[in-house]
Amino acid sequence: MIENNGSDADGPLEEGALTLTDSRTGADYRLDIEHGAVRAAGLGQVRANSEDPGLAAYDPAFKNTAACISRITYIDGDKGILRYRGYPIEQLAEGASYLDIAWLILNGELPTPAESASWRAEITGLQAVPDPLPRMLDGFNEDGHPMAMFIALLSGLGAQHPDSKNVTDAGCRAFHIKRLIGAAPTLAAMTYRRGKGLAPVAPDEDLSFPANFLRMVFGEDAHIDPTLERAMDVLFILHADHEQNCSTSAMRGVGSSHADPYSSAAAASAALYGPLHGGANEAVLKMLTEIGSKDRVNDFLKEVKSGSRRLMGFGHRVYKSYDPRAKIIKRTAYEVFEVTGRNPKIDIALELERIALQEDYFIRRRLYPNVDFYSGIIYEALGFPVGLFPVLFAVPRMSGWLAQWQEMLEDPEQKIARPKQLYLGYDERPVPAG
Ligand code: SDX
Numbered sequence: 001m002i003e004n005n006g007s008d009a010d011g012p013l014e015e016g017a018l019t020l021t022d023s024r025t026g027a028d029y030r031l032d033i034e035h036g037a038v039r040a041a042g043l044g045q046v047r048a049n050s051e052d053p054g055l056a057a058y059d060p061a062f063k064n065t066a067a068c069i070s071r072i073t074y075i076d077g078d079k080g081i082l083r084y085r086g087y088p089i090e091q092l093a094e095g096a097s098y099l100d101i102a103w104l105i106l107n108g109e110l111p112t113p114a115e116s117a118s119w120r121a122e123i124t125g126l127q128a129v130p131d132p133l134p135r136m137l138d139g140f141n142e143d144g145h146p147m148a149m150f151i152a153l154l155s156g157l158g159a160q161h162p163d164s165k166n167v168t169d170a171g172c173r174a175f176h177i178k179r180l181i182g183a184a185p186t187l188a189a190m191t192y193r194r195g196k197g198l199a200p201v202a203p204d205e206d207l208s209f210p211a212n213f214l215r216m217v218f219g220e221d222a223h224i225d226p227t228l229e230r231a232m233d234v235l236f237i238l239h240a241d242h243e244q245n246c247s248t249s250a251m252r253g254v255g256s257s258h259a260d261p262y263s264s265a266a267a268a269s270a271a272l273y274g275p276l277h278g279g280a281n282e283a284v285l286k287m288l289t290e291i292g293s294k295d296r297v298n299d300f301l302k303e304v305k306s307g308s309r310r311l312m313g314f315g316h317r318v319y320k321s322y323d324p325r326a327k328i329i330k331r332t333a334y335e336v337f338e339v340t341g342r343n344p345k346i347d348i349a350l351e352l353e354r355i356a357l358q359e360d361y362f363i364r365r366r367l368y369p370n371v372d373f374y375s376g377i378i379y380e381a382l383g384f385p386v387g388l389f390p391v392l393f394a395v396p397r398m399s400g401w402l403a404q405w406q407e408m409l410e411d412p413e414q415k416i417a418r419p420k421q422l423y424l425g426y427d428e429r430p431v432p433a434g
Contacts, residue, residue: 024048037066056420063317068252068411072105072403073243077318082325084241085109093328098236099123099209102181102399105241106406120209126182127203127212129153130160133187137194146191147273147390151266153187154180158262165260167409176261177402184398185209188391189216195385210236213395218383228382231336235375238325239393241400242371243318247272251401252408256417261405268401269394275312278393280372281379284313285386288345288377297351305361313349313373314356320366329374336378343381349374 009016016033029046031038044054059065074083082089085104092101096110103111103119111119136156140149158164161179166172190200201216210232211224242248250271255264272278291300304311316323333346353369356362376389384392408414 020046022046022048035069040065056422058422062249067244067249067417068408068414070243070404070407071108072407073241073400075243075318077316077320080319080321080324082242089238089324090328093234093237096237097209098233098240098396098399101237101240102396105399105403106177122178123182123209124203124205124212126179127186127205129157129183129186129190132160133157134190134200137190140194142195142197144194146188146195146385146388147269147279147394149191149194150187150391150394151269151273153190154262154266154269157183157187158260158266161260161262164262165258167255167258167260173261173406173409177406180261180265180402181399184395185213186216188388188395189213191391192217192385192388195387209233214382225339227335227339231332231378231382234328234332235378235392236396238328238371239375239396241397241403244404246274246277247397248401248404251405253417255405255408256414258416261402264405265398265401268397272394272397273390278372278390278397280312280370281376281389281393282386284349284372285345285376285380285389287312288348291348291352294347294351297348297355301352301355301359305359311352311356311362311367313376314362314369315365315367316370319368319370322368323370323373325371326369326373329371329378330369333374333378333381336381340381340383343377345380346374346377349377 014033014036018031018033018038020029020031021027022029025048027046029042031042040057043057046055047053057065072085074086075081084092084101085108087104087110092104096104097116099120100111100116102123103115133153133156136152137149140152157179161176163172164176186200186203193200198219201220203212203216205212207215207224208229211229214224214229214232215222244252247268251264251268254267255261259267275283287300291297301311303309333343337343337346353373356367362368372393375393376386379389379392380386
């Protein structure tokens with residue numbers, strides 16, 4: 001990037017214009033700055049001659065590309081700010097329920113008491129899944145990964161709802177959004193029970209969303225402690241949405257072809273499964289188990305600083321400061337430990353954080369704990385197996401994926417997602433004779 005030093009802007013940063021001179025032709029261009037961005041289509045007007053297709057913006061991994069306009073979630077990575085529809089995550093995690101947050105994320109406002117009650121009744125009425133689905137899991141070994149099962153079940157549920165392909169119909173979208181939010185915990189619990197060789201537990205409509213989930217996982221006779229029920233609800237709230245992360249981009253991308261929401265959610269779940277994304281909570285627990293004790297933390301961090309491995313649960317594409325969700329999860333862990341007993345792995349995690357935040361390697365790269373660093377310690381204390389952790393991320397993120405999917409379909413500027421490439425391969429060449 002070549003720049004002629006100007007002076008700091010003293011007006012609004014969001015509007016203005018960029019003027020460019022193309023050194024190939026001497027032509028000058030003006031690109032309007034809107035919402036802090038320039039339209040890549042404007043670059044397409046910069047042509048060296050009549051055959052030139054125009055400039056493209058090259059941005060591998062979309063590190064500096066806005067793919068959409070959204071009004072759902074706002075993140076300030078430098079200040080560690082996360083807001084759903086303008087409300088700070090810290091305040092929402094204090095008193096709201098996950099289902100009310102799902103309504104907020106989807107509809108833009110917190111529900112009235114009447115809306116909240118009817119919404120909860122609708123969702124709990126859509127939690128049961130039809131018989132063929134449990135039998136689908138007979139195709140998996142008991143030690144099959146729960147996330148692989150969850151992805152398959154989403155696709156199987158979609159096959160039960162062929163009408164969901166009618167994605168341009170608002171009423172159809174609204175029903176299947178509720179269906180997916182309602183069924184997600186049921187499918188998740190089924191993957192856990194398959195792993196234990198146990199039959200699924202049917203949802204109980206009289207219980208709260210988190211209590212119902214815990215009961216479907218741990219059985220009809222499980223005692224659901226109110227502190228643990230609340231901790232699950234807080235974890236669901238914290239994981240509900242996070243703007244254009246990898247899995248949400250997959251939801252939007254697959255949904256842009258007008259695939260049904262079940263197939264799009266299966267694709268989003270597949271993206272979330274990766275250890276660099278939602279699979280990190282599982283990778284963190286395995287890392288803490290491998291480290292084994294506080295006194296081995298320094299040796300482990302030496303390997304990380306050598307570049308031979310990553311400190312899972314640390315770092316983020318957007319947060320270059322402490323992930324606000326990690327702060328809340330860390331606090332929630334101690335509330336859970338009051339009931340379950342302290343998970344000793346938290347001492348290893350705290351030591352990793354203490355040392356890493358003082359080390360130049362992490363400071364220079366602005367690496368801090370993210371949402372996945374402490375969540376798995378809670379999940380393990382609650383009795384979930386480590387393979388279920390990414391599924392526990394997918395259950396609440398379902399509402400965020402669906403809100404983003406809905407926003408994409410309602411955006412008149414959105415079309416099928418199909419980026420360009422810069423082709424640097426062979427020019428035309430003849431197939432060898434013989
Ligand atoms: C989630 O996007 C979202 O919003 C995601 C999420 C959501 O709610 O949807 O917040 C959920 O996915 C959280 C992130 C979970 N993933 C992990 O904890 C895995 C470990 N973290 C990293 O792999 C990494 O930090 C990412 C994937 C999260 C972000 O990667 P980036 O932005 O592409 O950064 P990078 O890989 O280019 O790293 C920049 C530098 C590199 O060093 P240099 O090449 O400059 O020497 O930082 C280093 C990296 O090696 N680095 C790490 C590190 N993360 C980055 N080094 C050690 N340990 C790490 N964890």
